[in-house]
Amino acid sequence: MSSARKLLRALVLVGLGIGLTVPATAAQAEPSPSELTEQINKASTELEKVVESYNKLNEQLKQTKAASAALAARMGPLEAQLAEAGAQLGEMASVAYRTGQAGTASALLDGSGPLADRLGMLDQLARDRRQRLEGFTEAERRYTEEKAKLDATVAKQTAQIKELAAGKKKIEADLDKLYKMREAAYGSATSSGTRYTGSIPSISGKAGVAVRFAYNAIGTPYVWAAEGPNGYDCSGLTLAAWRAAGKTLPHNAAMQWDVVAHIDRGSLQAGDLVFYSGLGHVGIYVGGGKVIHAPQAGDSVKLSSVDMMTPYGYGRVR
Known part of the structure; x- marks a missing residue:
């Protein structure tokens, strides 16, 4: 038996004796937290x-x-x-x-x-x-x-x-x-939301009613197809906020886009709606470059930057 074959046999015997394990590099690596967040x-x-x-x-x-x-x-x-x-x-x-x-x-x-x-x-x-x-x-x-x-x-x-x-x-x-x-x-399927305790901007008229409603909804859990009071999805939140102000909106972001007056970024005022993701998401603008929206399952209604995603367009409730 050649010396090379003897060495290979010895390595195999040692491996069997100690319990052969697959090196970490050979197994599929677990995704990192950042990769998981991206997937989520x-x-x-x-x-x-x-x-x-x-x-x-x-x-x-x-x-x-x-x-x-x-x-x-x-x-x-x-x-x-x-x-x-x-x-x-x-x-x-x-x-x-x-x-x-x-x-x-x-x-x-x-x-x-x-x-x-x-x-x-x-x-x-x-x-x-x-x-x-x-x-x-x-x-x-x-x-x-x-x-x-x-x-x-x-x-x-x-x-x-x-x-x-x-x-x-x-x-x-x-x-x-x-x-x-x-x-x-x-470590948890859902995150617990925190109610808003700061000052709410003073805005007159029906837009002010809708904005106050949205601020008071912060921390309420995202619930798909829900329009309150114990949970909201994105269009359910904007619907409920403007319903409190006496206006009727359909429970769907694309259908809301169809019934609002389309405006440009420079005309944006508190109470206007901001649409995202090819009309797949909507939030309510509350001024100061911020929107309140129901983000995603497992999360809660929150205050975010108007540029959290690239806006699709802006609309004013008539």
């Missing part, structure tokens, strides 16, 4: 997009339900009109069946009354029958048309409810992964 931020951004999609679908479902209720309310009177028109048509048919249309001939031939009067009577009867038939046909058309709309709306509503249920499952699964990542990085 990326996962949170993706999750927020899913949450905002869920919120948008929920808003659309509200609109669908409202449309369905309005259509259903119209169906009652239309059904009554159709029934009345049908009854009139049935009565006319019954009379025609019983008389065998003999009344028409006898009115012309029995010689009672002037001929012009008799012809006028027949013309009126014909018009009355035609009007009743047209009335029934129109009532039936309106009823059928509205019923088709209602059926389509109910089908759409059912599909939206199913889609929401699927979206909820995905969010819950993504949250479970995110919380595990946060626990590995920070």
